[in-house]
Amino acid sequence: MATERRAPLDRRRVADTALDLLNEVGLDGLTLRAIARELDVKAPALYWHFKDKQALLDEMATEMYRRMVADTSLDPADTWRERLLKTNRGLRAALLRYRDGAKVFSGSRFTGAVHAKQMESDLRLFTTAGLTLPQAVRATTTAYVFTLGFVTEEQGVHPLPGERREGYDLDERARLMADYPLTAQAGAEIFTDYDRHFEEGLALVIGGIGAAYGLD
Amino acid sequence: MATERRAPLDRRRVADTALDLLNEVGLDGLTLRAIARELDVKAPALYWHFKDKQALLDEMATEMYRRMVADTSLDPADTWRERLLKTNRGLRAALLRYRDGAKVFSGSRFTGAVHAKQMESDLRLFTTAGLTLPQAVRATTTAYVFTLGFVTEEQGVHPLPGERREGYDLDERARLMADYPLTAQAGAEIFTDYDRHFEEGLALVIGGIGAAYGLD
DNA sequence: AAGCGGCACTTAACAGCGTTAAGGAGATGG
DNA sequence: CCATCTCCTTAACGCTGTTAAGTGCCGCTT
Known part of the structure; x- marks a missing residue:
């Protein structure tokens, strides 16, 4: 009886599977037992490949980054503006996935x-464009933390593109803010059309x- | 024997105590049992005041916001630049606390x-300065998510001002990045002097x- | 061919987590 | 004096990340 033996796991395969599962169950539901089940394995097996859960999350973040790089086509001839647009759009897309x-x-x-x-490529491009290295670092990281903060807020409202988290009723918000007209009106501006606002x-x-x- | 009876809890007192405890044990160590112990109470008592742990965290965030407002002195005559500086410096200080x-x-x-x-005050100031409401919203929230993203990264390295999280050895990083000279050099620029970089x-x-x- | 070491996993168990159910003491009000 | 409401306790549930110990199989040496 040819009982096929599963190929042994490796860090990448585990992180891959965990990322798929993440989209179904969210970070709260992403337990080691659930990940293991998906891999046809028991939870403690994961400790052979990762020293703890955080190490697995680190590998997942790394994998997200790899996919971001793979999906972003950089050109050494980019202008610095094009480069900032590409990398930060790419970052947002990678996070939203x-x-x-x-x-x-x-x-x-x-x-x-x-x-x-990628960082070296960005810094070279920026310094070639006339910036000092500290300026180049400041420029890229300022855009980076903006994008990270933006998507963090965005995913608080839209866990996945198209899905809407509960408790964000615009009409109810407007009623609550009745005494603050600008704030009430701002709601529509804040909680819609994240693409454009980004x-x-x-x-x-x-x-x-x-x-x-x-x-x- | 005058066994003093503790005054009954309320949401604010619980959130206060939880915030104090947060600074000692961090988010991972912030368990309902630990908070309850601090309040001389058993864990399930907290469920009288909060429907679940997230509701308590929400109250903590609200309390952080209240303290931020209390510590930020706004002037209706602020220029829009002054206002953005004040509110975002205040936000960062509140988060770093x-x-x-x-x-x-x-x-x-x-x-x-x-x-x-506060939001109404900001939006009024910005629209008075000549912006449309959508522009005012865009300006304030862009600065807001920048600050939030910045402090998130900052606290990844410095859990509290003065404390340094492990695993951020600059020399080792420089060695790892030996093949990428600009990136290696950038380390010193990225992981130091957060005040100035903010x-x-x-x-x-x-x-x-x-x-x-x-x-x- | 036998034995052996190490790899990749399983089984069993532990302490601690958020949360719920049921009950009880003390004040309040009729 | 009993009923009610408030605020808390005791006990327990299922689940979590994690550790310890053991097991089967592969390739290598003798």
């Missing part, structure tokens, strides 16, 4: 030096960089 | 409409707002 993606990402650290290659916010940041560092 | 403050804050929703008053990032955002909306 997974339920609680921003939380997982910002709560973890990369395993190894995966991010060095673009506008990112444009503000990029515009600020150009103005401050005398670029273009 | 507690271990994992940014995580607690961004993972929770305010109870009630506490934030409406100011510079915030200045970039504010500069972008001024430039985009033709202010001043």
Whole structure:
């Protein structure tokens, strides 16, 4: 009887499966037992590959980053503006691909030096464009934390694109804010059309960089 | 024997105590049993005041916000730049006051409409300065998510001001990035002097707002 | 061919978690 | 004096991350 033996696990396969599961159950439901079940294995088996759950989350964040890089086509001839647009749109898309993606990402650290290659490319492009290294770091990380903060807020309302978390009724909010007309009106502006608002916010940041560092 | 009876709890007192405890044990160690112990009560007693743990975290975030407002002195005659500086410096200070403050804050929703008053004041100031309401919303929330993202990253390295999380050895990082000279050099720029870098990032955002909306 | 070491996993168990159900003491009000 | 309401306790539930110990199988040496 050819009882096929499952190929042994490895860190990548575990992280892959965990990311798939994340989209179904969310970060709260992402237990080691559930991940193990998906891999046809018992929970303690995961401790052979990861020293603890955080190490697995770190690998998941790293995998998210790898997919982001794979999906972002960078051109050495990009202008610095194009580069900032590409990388931050790519980052947002990568985070939005997974339920609680921003939380997982910002709560973890990369395993190894995966991010060095892109970072080096960005910094070279920015310094070539005339910035000092500290300025280049400031520009890229300011855009980075903007995007991370933006998606964190966004996923608080939309766990996945198209899904809406409960407790965000715009009409009810407007009624609660009746004594504050601008705030009431702002609700519609805050909780809709995240795509456009991301673009506008990112444009503000990029515009600020150009103005401050005398670029273009 | 005058066995004093403890005054009954209320939501604020519980949230207060939980915030104090948060600074000692961090978000992971913030269990209902530990909070209850601090209040001289058993864990299930908390369920009289909160429907679940998330409701308590929401109250904690609300309390953080109240303290932020109390510590920030706003002037109706502020220029829009002054206002953005004050509110975002105040927000960062409020988040930094507690271990994992940014995580607690961004993972929770305010109870009630506490934030409406400040928001209304900000929006009025911005629209008076010549912005449309959508522009005012975009300006304030872009700065807001920048600050939130910044402190989230900051607290990943410095749980509390002065404390340093393990695993952030700059020399080791530099060695790991040996093949990427700019990235290696950037480490010193990224992981030090968060105060100054926050100011510079915030200045970039504010500069972008001024430039985009033709202010001043 | 036999034995052996190490890899990759299982079984069993532990303390601690959020949460619920049921009950009880003390004040309040009729 | 009993009923009611408030605020809390005791006991227990299922589930979590994690550790300890054991087991079967592979490749290697003798």
